Amino acid sequence: xxxxxxxxxxxxxxxxxxxxxxxxxxxxxEPGDIKLDEQQRAAVTKFLExxxxxxxxxxxNVHYKMVQTWEYPNRKGEKRRVVTEIKYxxxxxxxxxxxxxxxESNSISPVVxxxxxxxxxxxxxxGLSARSAGRPMVIVEWGTTEQGLDWLLGDFSVLASxxxxxxxxxxxxxxxLVGSELIDEVPSFLVKKGIERKLIGVTLLDGGSxxxxxxxxxxxxVTGELTMLCDVEHGVVLHCEGRYLRDGIxxxxxxxxxxxxxEKFRRIPSYYRSHLDESGSSEAVKxxxxxxxxxxxxxxxxxxxxxFSLEAQGVRSVAxxxxxxxxxxxxxxxxxxxxxxVAVKQVRSRGTE
Amino acid sequence: MLQSSKCAxxxxxxxxxxSQRIRGSARExxxxxLLLTLQTAALTWIDWQTAPGWDEWGHxxxxxxxxxxxxxxxxxxxxxxxxxVAALPVLAAGGSIRWVEQPNSxxxxxxxxxxxxxxxxxxxxxxxxxxxARMALIPVSLLxxxxxxxxxxxxxxxxxxxxxxxLWCFSPTALAFGGTIAPDVSxxxxxxxxxxxxxxxxxxxxxxxxxxxxxxxxxxxxxxxTWLILPPVFAMLWLCDxxxxxxPPWAADARxxxxxxxxxxxxxxxxxDFRGTLRPLGSFSFRSQLFTGNDSPSGATGNRFADxxxxxxxxxxxxxxxxxxDIQRTEFExxxxxxxxGTWRDRGWWYYYVxxxxxxxxxxxxxxxxxxxxxxILRKQRRVSWREVVVYAPGLAVLAFVSSQTGFxxxxxxxxxxxxxxxxxxxxxxxxxxxWIKVAAFLFCGWYAVSSASILPRSYAFxxxxxxxxxxxxxxxxDSNLDWGQxxxxxxxxANANPDKRPIxxxxxxxxxxFRLLGIDATNGQPRVVGGRPAAAGWWAVFxxxxxxxxxxxxxxxxxxIRLSPTLKLIYVxxxxxxxxxxxxx
Numbered sequence: 001x002x003x004x005x006x007x008x009x010x011x012x013x014x015x016x017x018x019x020x021x022x023x024x025x026x027x028x029x030e031p032g033d034i035k036l037d038e039q040q041r042a043a044v045t046k047f048l049e050x051x052x053x054x055x056x057x058x059x060x061n062v063h064y065k066m067v068q069t070w071e072y073p074n075r076k077g078e079k080r081r082v083v084t085e086i087k088y089x090x091x092x093x094x095x096x097x098x099x100x101x102x103x104e105s106n107s108i109s110p111v112v113x114x115x116x117x118x119x120x121x122x123x124x125x126x127g128l129s130a131r132s133a134g135r136p137m138v139i140v141e142w143g144t145t146e147q148g149l150d151w152l153l154g155d156f157s158v159l160a161s162x163x164x165x166x167x168x169x170x171x172x173x174x175x176x177l178v179g180s181e182l183i184d185e186v187p188s189f190l191v192k193k194g195i196e197r198k199l200i201g202v203t204l205l206d207g208g209s210x211x212x213x214x215x216x217x218x219x220x221x222v223t224g225e226l227t228m229l230c231d232v233e234h235g236v237v238l239h240c241e242g243r244y245l246r247d248g249i250x251x252x253x254x255x256x257x258x259x260x261x262x263e264k265f266r267r268i269p270s271y272y273r274s275h276l277d278e279s280g281s282s283e284a285v286k287x288x289x290x291x292x293x294x295x296x297x298x299x300x301x302x303x304x305x306x307x308f309s310l311e312a313q314g315v316r317s318v319a320x321x322x323x324x325x326x327x328x329x330x331x332x333x334x335x336x337x338x339x340x341x342v343a344v345k346q347v348r349s350r351g352t353e
Numbered sequence: 354m355l356q357s358s359k360c361a362x363x364x365x366x367x368x369x370x371x372s373q374r375i376r377g378s379a380r381e382x383x384x385x386x387l388l389l390t391l392q393t394a395a396l397t398w399i400d401w402q403t404a405p406g407w408d409e410w411g412h413x414x415x416x417x418x419x420x421x422x423x424x425x426x427x428x429x430x431x432x433x434x435x436x437x438v439a440a441l442p443v444l445a446a447g448g449s450i451r452w453v454e455q456p457n458s459x460x461x462x463x464x465x466x467x468x469x470x471x472x473x474x475x476x477x478x479x480x481x482x483x484x485x486a487r488m489a490l491i492p493v494s495l496l497x498x499x500x501x502x503x504x505x506x507x508x509x510x511x512x513x514x515x516x517x518x519x520l521w522c523f524s525p526t527a528l529a530f531g532g533t534i535a536p537d538v539s540x541x542x543x544x545x546x547x548x549x550x551x552x553x554x555x556x557x558x559x560x561x562x563x564x565x566x567x568x569x570x571x572x573x574x575x576x577x578x579t580w581l582i583l584p585p586v587f588a589m590l591w592l593c594d595x596x597x598x599x600x601p602p603w604a605a606d607a608r609x610x611x612x613x614x615x616x617x618x619x620x621x622x623x624x625x626d627f628r629g630t631l632r633p634l635g636s637f638s639f640r641s642q643l644f645t646g647n648d649s650p651s652g653a654t655g656n657r658f659a660d661x662x663x664x665x666x667x668x669x670x671x672x673x674x675x676x677x678x679d680i681q682r683t684e685f686e687x688x689x690x691x692x693x694x695g696t697w698r699d700r701g702w703w704y705y706y707v708x709x710x711x712x713x714x715x716x717x718x719x720x721x722x723x724x725x726x727x728x729x730i731l732r733k734q735r736r737v738s739w740r741e742v743v744v745y746a747p748g749l750a751v752l753a754f755v756s757s758q759t760g761f762x763x764x765x766x767x768x769x770x771x772x773x774x775x776x777x778x779x780x781x782x783x784x785x786x787x788x789w790i791k792v793a794a795f796l797f798c799g800w801y802a803v804s805s806a807s808i809l810p811r812s813y814a815f816x817x818x819x820x821x822x823x824x825x826x827x828x829x830x831x832d833s834n835l836d837w838g839q840x841x842x843x844x845x846x847x848a849n850a851n852p853d854k855r856p857i858x859x860x861x862x863x864x865x866x867x868f869r870l871l872g873i874d875a876t877n878g879q880p881r882v883v884g885g886r887p888a889a890a891g892w893w894a895v896f897x898x899x900x901x902x903x904x905x906x907x908x909x910x911x912x913x914x915i916r917l918s919p920t921l922k923l924i925y926v927x928x929x930x931x932x933x934x935x936x937x938x939x
Contacts, residue, residue, distance in 0.1 A: 124473055124867055129456070138454045140461070142469035144867050146877060310473065311451075319452035323423030323626060330623055 036178060040202045043211050043232050044178050050235025051171050054267045060093030064268065065297040067103075068157050072289035080107040086157045086293075095308040096120040096152050118155070119308055120148035126313045127151060139314040156291070170228060170237050173197070177215055195219045209233055222246050236260060236267055252278040265298045381511070385502055385518065389495050392522045395809055396494055399532030400487035402810040404480065406837030407862055411464035412534045413486050414471040416440030417450040423626045426455045428464040429677035430684075434575035434624055435493075435536040439486035448475065448482045459654050460640040460680055469867075477872040480842065486534050494531035497542040498522045501773055501780075504549055508741060508777070509784035512791060516721070517780035519798050521773065523805040525815035526713050530766050532812070535833075540577035541748075541769040547573040547580070548747040551587050552740060554609070555594050558601055563609035567616030574617070575624050578678055579751055579770065586750050590743050597739050622671060629672025635664020637675060641682035650687050685760035692831040692901055693762065701762030706755055709765035710775070712829050716818045717801035721779035724794050733785040748774035763832040813839055814897075814919045823919035827897050827909075836897035836920035838862060843917050844894050845873045854925075856891040860899040860908060882907075890931040893924040 036044065066086045074080050083104035089097040097119045102110040113133025119126050125148020127141035141151070152158055177199045196218040203212045209232055217224040226242035241255040254276045258269035272293040279288060306312070377385065405413075415427035416436030421444075425433050440448075450471055455463050472479055501521045506514030521527055531538040547569040554562040570587070573580040591606070600606060622630055638654045639645045646657030658664040668675055691701045693708065702708075711719075728734040752771040783794040808815050808823055814836065816826040826835050838861055848857055849872075858878030859868060868875045879899070881889040886907045895908045897920035913922035926934070 123870060124469060136454060138456045139466055139470075140456055142466045142473070144469075144877065146880060314453060320422055320424070323421070326423065326626055330627065334623070 034199050034201060036202055039208060040204060040211070041178070043204055043208050044174065044202060044213070047211070047230050047232045047235055048171060048175055050233065051167055051230075052235070054167065054235045055171065056093060058267050059090060061091055061300060061302055062268070063087075063089045063297075063299045063301075063303050064295055066157070066293050066295045069292045069294075070289065071291075073287065074107065081105075082107055082110060084110075084157065088158065089303050089307050091303055091305070091308065094122050095305070096148075097307055098152060098155060098158055100155075100157060117313070118148065118151050119310060119313060120145060120152050121308050121310060124148065124310060125151065126310050128314055137314055142310075157293075167235075167237050170230060173215075174213055174228070174230075177213075205229075210238070222251070231260075234260070234262060234267060236269075252276060265295060266300075268295060268298055269293065270295060377506075384515075385499070388502075388518060388522055389498060392495060392498055393491055395523075395528055395806070396491045396532050397488065399528060399810040399812060400491075401484045402842065403532065403813070403839035404841035404843075405483040406533050406535060406813075406833060406839055408833075408837075409483060409534050410468040410472070410866070411462075412436040412536075413440060413443065413483060414450045414467035415464045416486070416534075417444060417448060417471075418453075418467060420444055421449060422452060423628065424455065425625055425628065425671070425673040426463055426676070427467055428462075429673045430462075430578070430681045431536050431677065432575045432578055432624070432674060434572065435490065435539045436534055437624070439489050439534040442485045442489050443482045446482070446485055450474075459638045459676065460683055462680070472867065472870055476870045479871065483534070487532060490531070490534060490539065493539045493542050494527065497527065497531075497538070497545070497773065500542065500545055500549065501776055504744065505777060505780045508744075509735075509781050512783040512794075513777075513780040516783050516794060516798050517773075517776050519802055520718065520721075520776040520779060523802040524772060524776070525715070525805045525808065525812045526766065526769060527772060528805065528809070529813035529815070530769065532810070535766065536577050537764075537766040537769040540573065540580065541772055543569065543573040543576045544580050544583070544747055544751070544770045545744075545773040547583060548744050551590070551747075552743045554613075555591070555598075555740060555743060558606075558609070560609065560612070563613045564616055567613035568620055570613070571617040571620035571624075574621055577770075578674065578681065579755065579767070580747075581678070582750050582754055583747055586747050590746055594739070594743070618669060621674075625671040625673065629674075631667035631669075632672045632675075633664060634666050634668055635659040635661070637672070637679070639679045641679050642686050643682050644679050650683070685758050687760065689761035689763070691762040693829070695828055695901075697901075697903060701759040703756050703759055705759075705762035706752060706765060706768045706771075709830060709834060710768065710771070712817055712820060712826075713765050713815060713834060714775075714817060715801045715804035715815075717797040717804060718775075718779055720797040720800070721782045721794055724782035724790055724797070725778060728782060728785045728787070728790055731787075733787050733790070734781065735784065745774045745777070748772075763834075765830070765834045808919075811839070811918060811920070813837060826919070827901050831898050831901045835901070838896060838898075840896060840918050840921040841868075841871070841873065843921060844875070845871070847915075847917055847923075848874050854892050856889070858887070858889060858891055858893045860893065860895045860905060862896075862899065886934050887926050887931065888935075890926050890928045893926060895922050895924060896920060 064087070066088070068084045068086055070082045070084070072080055081104070082102060085101045085103050087097075087099040089095075098117065100116045102112055102114045105112050105114075111132055113130075115128075115130045115137060117126075117128040117137060122145055124145060125141075125143055126139060127148075128137040129140050130137045141147075177197055198216045198218075200214040200216060202214075205211060210229060211232060212227060212229050214225075214227045217226065222244055224242055224244045227240070228237055229239040230237055237258065238260075239255075239257045241253075243253045244251050254274070256272075256274040258273075259271040260267070261270040264270065273290065274292075275288070275290045277288045411428050412431075413436065416433070416438075417440045418427050419425055419433050419437045420440050428436065450467055451474070453463065453466060453470065455461075475482060498518050498521050502514045502518035504514075505517035527538055527541070547566070550562070550566045550569040554566045570580075570583055573583055591610075594600065595606075635656060635658050637644070637656055639656050640654055642648070642650060644657060645653070645655035647653060647655065656664070688700050690697050690699055691705070693702055693705055725734065748771040752768050755767045783791050785791065804818065805812065805815065811823070813833070814823040814826060816823050816829065820826075820829060841861070844857075844859075848854075852874075855874065857873075857875035858881055859873075859875045860878050860882070861868075868877070875894060878887070878889070878893060881887060882905060885904050887893055892914075893908065894917075895905070899905055900909050900922075908924060911924050914925040915923040917923060
């Protein structure tokens with residue numbers, strides 16, 4: 001895996017962990033301490049079913065373009081801003097492609113024009129990257145479907161947009177809190193063992209069309225308090241916030257909110273904003289970042305299979321010409337040298353005679 | 354000048370190896386031919402009956418890439434000679450690899466991309482191509498047998514030649530890796546050849562011996578970069594030899610050194626199509642702490658020589674060779690999990706390889722070594738001569754050098770260059786007049802051959818009888834010493850013969866291969882292992898190396914429902930049993 005993409009994946013993974021996405025393995029925990037009443041349980045179950053349907057169906061055939069704006073400080077504390085254009089395609093929930101291109105950046109990395117592409121199919125995946133605008137896309141990884149899904153779902157731009165990460169998180173986390181396992185396969189990067197969770201409460205709002213769920217997470221020295229506002233009917237997460245404490249001191253606070261235009265974009269958020277603040281952290285480097293997404297185009301018409309071709313990737317880079325001429329020349333020079341050696345030897349042997 | 358060299362090479366009258374080649378009788382020639390035929394048969398069996406080992410998946414596509422495009426970045430941690438030779442019959446049979454632009458990023462290992470492209474292009478036919486590629490390297494193993502036979506005879510007499518040849522011919526490790534396209538056996542053979550050519554040069558001091566020394570050294574350096582130690586080792590041995598023997602004047606030796614060096618330089622660069630020649634040291638982009646000067650393995654690229662005068666020195670090795678050394682160094686600095694005697698830890702052990710050699714050799718070999726020691730104690734062995742040491746020194750140096758690299762320990766095959774020395778020492782046991790020692794030695798030799806042949810074609814799984822043999826190997830070593838995925842063909846055949854036994858979950862090398870493309874109706878099971886236990890019902894095909902991983906302990910403890918080989922077991926998990934596992938009852 002290329003260093004760049006690997007770093008991206010690690011970054012996303014760390015973000016996921018900070019946001020509390022890291023979930024316990026399927027079926028390995030116990031329900032929370034509180035008991036849900038019938039109405040609460042019905043709302044939560046309906047949300048989970050709808051959310052799972054969103055995950056499996058609505059995002060299975062889609063093409064969108066989105067603009068991601070990422071703001072964060074560098075080591076000196078100066079504000080950095082990177083704007084990336086994201087294009088995403090999926091078909092039958094089996095074929096996926098993600099293209100990203102940096103269109104604005106005041107950071108050393110990524111630079112403007114930097115591009116990445118990931119194509120995932122049932123028979124494998126391919127990852128490409130180009131470091132700058134003039135360079136061709138180069139294949140940096142070609143592997144199995146599982147690896148590809150890990151790459152794809154590990155990409156924050158996918159998680160935070162169509163593969164909405166707090167939606168997935170909600171399905172896994174809330175499902176486990178209330179003892180409902182709807183998902184068989186959990187991406188490996190979402191699996192984290194040894195986390196204790198306790199459900200604090202579920203509050204029904206707006207006549208039961210929404211609910212707010214609160215719980216705590218305990219992962220060794222780090223404890224978290226989280227709240228999530230969920231839309232029962234559409235199965236989406238509207239707002240999520242939480243704070244993490246290390247040894248009783250607040251180490252990070254996060255907040256995420258989404259807006260939906262269900263008529264226009266269905267379950268894809270028309271606006272997404274996430275803010276993480278680690279200024280309470282005991283780490284030497286204080287850190288915060290804000291990410292926003294705005295969709296430019298969303299289309300549910302099935303896309304052409306050619307979009308997902310593995311073989312067509314990276315062929316624009318020009319192969320070198322035949323190497324055999326060069327080799328024949330080398331051979332010729334070798335034979336000449338050998339001839340000289342033999343000739344010298346013969347002359348010498350005649351001389352000694 | 355030539356004459357003076359020859360005169361000066363005459364040694365004082367001391368106990369020393371026989372200076373003359375012993376001509377073989379017709380019967381002996383027939384016997385060595387028979388031995389080589391046996392070895393060819395054993396290697397052919399391995400070549401076609403075992404699946405490619407993990408590294409081979411990268412070697413063959415990289416070899417094709419070298420041949421087709423004259424680019425040597427893929428798999429540059431090893432020089433290209435062995436895999437390029439292996440790729441020749443595959444290219445002739447219609448195999449090829451598509452062009453892939455190589456990213457300009459130091460440390461990036463493009464061979465794994467080529468592996469997937471090759472697999473995607475040829476699917477099940479990959480197995481056939483790998484077998485063909487392996488066949489191309491059989492002559493190298495045969496050369497090893499011939500060399501040991503020839504040198505053993507020359508040094509210690511006819512009987513020793515036979516013992517040495519039989520040991521190499523039946524060596525489980527030499528067979529296991531001689532039956533792959535990994536470069537280790539080739540490195541052992543070519544390194545031994547270079548050591549022998551150095552011995553010849555020391556004795557003869559002729560121009561032709563210097564030229565052949567240059568060629569042999571270049572081939573050794575082109576087979577594995579470990580042999581970078583050869584030039585300094587030769588230089589030290591030469592200096593010692595000058596002290597111990599009367600030699601030609603310094604200038605005469607130096608001229609031959611220079612010619613030998615020039616020949617070696619040319620041969621090495623021919624193998625790289627003269628690409629990356631004489632590139633200044635300061636122009637490289639490195640990753641290892643050694644070459645970047647970084648204090649920690651941060652992954653940042655750099656070059657500690659860039660601004661120094663040393664940065665202007667042109668490198669005598671091709672650029673990709675240097676880059677490969679840097680990648681290899683980076684991996685050793687980073688360290689990896691290593692396994693020995695059932696213990697995992699994040700670095701290696703200095704005694705890993707010595708222990709590994711003991712574990713991977715039949716007990717009979719130690720019987721031969723014991724006979725040699727007994728002979729020496731009873732003063733029935735001839736005194737070890739200095740120039741005999743010259744042939745042993747490079748192999749011993751590899752053992753010492755590799756043992757000093759404790760970033761990680763995965764492969765005993767790294768010390769295969771030491772094996773010819775070990776076998777020559779064992780062969781010395783019959784270089785005595787005592788008849789009973791000779792008889793005992795040949796009995797040990799027979800035991801050795803039978804012991805090794807009994808596990809064919811799975812020589813990779815061989816473990817000494819002293820620890821209970823192949824079935825107990827997982828207790829001691831892992832990785833290529835135990836299982837490198839060679840049982841994939843066994844699994845494919847079983848799966849095809851049992852279409853009703855589904856689904857099959859593989860614990861192989863996680864995320865490495867798309868098994869369905871290879872015609873194996875199975876899925877990577879590692880993501881379905883939750884909390885160290887299976888999270889899916891079906892047939893779990895557990896390869897020995899992943900079985901030793903702590904996260905798969907459940908599979909280690911669990912008896913096999915069907916054992917397909919010493920390193921592959923099948924465990925059936927029924928739906929009811931899965932429920933019990935989930936409830937913590939199992």
